[in-house]
Each structure stands twice: as structure tokens, then as C-alpha cells.
Amino acid sequence: MNKPILVGAVIYEPKVAVIWDTIKQFFAAEGCPIDYVFYSNYELQVRALLDGHIDIAWNSPLAWVDVVRQSGGRCRALAMRDTDRDRVANVVVRAGSGIRAPGDLRGKVVATGALDSPQATLIPLQALRRHGLVPGRDFKLRRFDVLVGKHGDHIGGERDALRCLQHGEAHAACVLDLNWRRWTADGTVDAAQFEVLFGTPAFDHCNFTVLERFPQQEAERWVKTLFRMSYDNPAHREMMDLEGLTAWLPGRTTGYQTLTEAVGDQRFFEQST
């Protein structure tokens, strides 16, 4: 029996375990056994990857940036979901509020997700910084720190930021494009009453991360197996729907520039250690 490749994942909701059971069964059936290790937060998972307790980490964008930082760049992104590519964070305002440009947020209240959410906090704050707006100096920040450590995977903080805008307690809220689309479609937010002020530069989301020392041959075997998962196969589709993808794509690392810049300018890692 092949020694299983150990894959780490952060979970906050028990149903996610079902997704990983399905992935494990798929890899076993394809002759490339894996096992999973669940972590309560990305800090623990990043440490486990660096210490060699796991082979592959299903990393948030911030966890990827952290691995790059701590490994001195000696890591690789093996694969990602199609939906991880070219995401945008939207800064949303009330329609007719008179806020027509980022500069109009000066002196206003901006609501964000959790402290460590790339999509609902770090990247939109960086975009505002590029427009010359610094929190605390140019506008008041209302941050919703729901389940810090999970890097915004839990959308609670993001939803609370949107509610804050809806209740008139903030002038703008930061929301991932996919969530904005979902919430305007399901009625969580009335699209007629709110509008996107601007979108951040596109960025990439999660990836499967390995350290440089992970054998190339093993990595190729694992990725080849992963890519055999097909949305056209009903047995795979349920899991892929739950995980929010229609295809696995090769990992790319060009989509983390804004986040890397954000954690530097916002001194994120210095403040969190």
C-alpha cells in the first residue's frame, strides 16, 4: 500500500469534512492515496507544512503569502480552483449616497470583514490606500472580526460588514465579487439600493501549496490525479459544487501581488506576531 500523501485543510464547518471524505475516496480509487489533517486556523496549518507534518496545504491566499515569507520563497503552488483566479473585492455603497469616487469616502465609515480576510479587508484596504485613503487617518474603519484565523473563509465578518452598510452604520462595505453576486441574487441585499463604487485589482484566492522539498514526481502524480476530477462526472460534481469549482487548474502565483503588497504596507505579520 502506497504511503498516503498528507493534505492539510482548515475547516470551520463540519460539512467541509464531507467534501474531504469525497476527495479522499476519489484519490484512493485513482491509485494515489491521500489522507487529510484538519486545522482550526491557518497559522497552525502553515506551521505544520513548514515542519513537515503535512505534504500539501490547501491554503488561503494569506496563508500562501505567509508560506512564501517563512520559507524564503522555497514553495510551489500546485493547483487551484478555476474560481480562485481573478477574483475582485467590491467596495459597495448605498445608491444615491453621493459617494461617486473612492475619494468621497474621506471622513466616512468603511466596514470590512475580519482582520485577516484578504478579500474583505486586506486587499480592499490596500486599494483604498492606493487612492490615498488610510484607515484611521482618512476614514473610520469598522471591522468585523468573525472567526479570526480562518482568513475570511467564514463569510460571517463580510456579511456583518454588509449589514452594517444596510443599517446605515457605515457608508461603504467590502465584499468579495462572488459573495456580492450571490447576495444580490438571493435577496440578502437589494441590488437596487446598493451599488459597487469600485472593484479592487484582480487577485487569486486559494491554492494547494507544497514546499520545494516535496518530490517533483510525487507532486506531478498528485496533480495529474486531481486533474482527472471532472465536472462532467456526476460522482465528482456534487463535491465540486460544494467546493465551488467547475475545474481544477494549475497553480499560479502571479495573482498574489496586491495581497503581498497589502501585508507589507499594513504590517500585517509584524502586528500578528
Place this chain on the structure above:
Amino acid sequence: MPAASDHSWAVRARRIGPDETRIYVRNHLFAVGAQAGLRDSDAHPSAIEYLLGALAGDLLRGLETEMARRQVALHAGEINLQGRLDNVLVHLGVVGESGHAGLAAVSGTFYVSADADARALAEIWQATLDRSPLFQTLSRCAALDIRLQATP
């Protein structure tokens, strides 16, 4: 003659496959699936669901017995229960989680239609709870909140 407290109940369990344990008890058998099922559907109920089901069965049967003692007619009875673990992520082995994998709370409603007024029903319900082996066991380790509601 053995003391009453010496009476015990026995079950035998055998592994059938990765998703099934078969339980043999007296002249019966039943299958248990996962410890705590998380999927929308499974081949077999999970252990936690059997536990909740056993509590519901215990209470329904107990209420009927208490009513029969008082010669009160029971027309219909139904219980809805929800059980919650202290931290299901601990059960799943998530590194860094705290708490425990045990049952933390059970809540629900017992709908009953019977020839009894509210006061009589309350007395019967209390007697049912006092004499219920599973309620008396679980209430010592978890918060049980099961409400009796009379229906026409």
C-alpha cells in the same frame, strides 16, 4: 435470587464494512453507520441519531405507560429532537479546536393529544421524565430541554 440492581442488558456489535456496524440484541438486529453522520443521506443512521431516537422512543413509551397507569387515553404522540455536540470539530479531529466531542444539549418538543387537562398532563410528563432511564442518564451530562405541548 440476584438483586434488581444486577440486571443488565447486553448487545453485540460486529463490523460489516467501513460504513456499517451490525448490532445484535436479543432477537433483533440493526445497522449503525457513522458515529455522527454529516451527509444529507447515508446507508444507515449514525450512532448519535440512534441515541436521539432511543431517547425519543423512551419518552414516548414512558408517557404511554404513565397514562395507562392513570387510565388516560393517549390519542397521538410525536417528538422532534435536535442534539448538539459540545464541539463537532473536536470529534472530526481538527487540530487546535477546544471543547469535547460529547453531547452538549438536546432540545425539542413532545406533541401529545390525550384525554387530560394541562395539570394532569404536567404531572404525567414529570413522572415520565423521573422514570426515564435515558432522560435520567443524559440529563446528568447534557442540557436537556424537551417541551411538552398538548394538541387537540
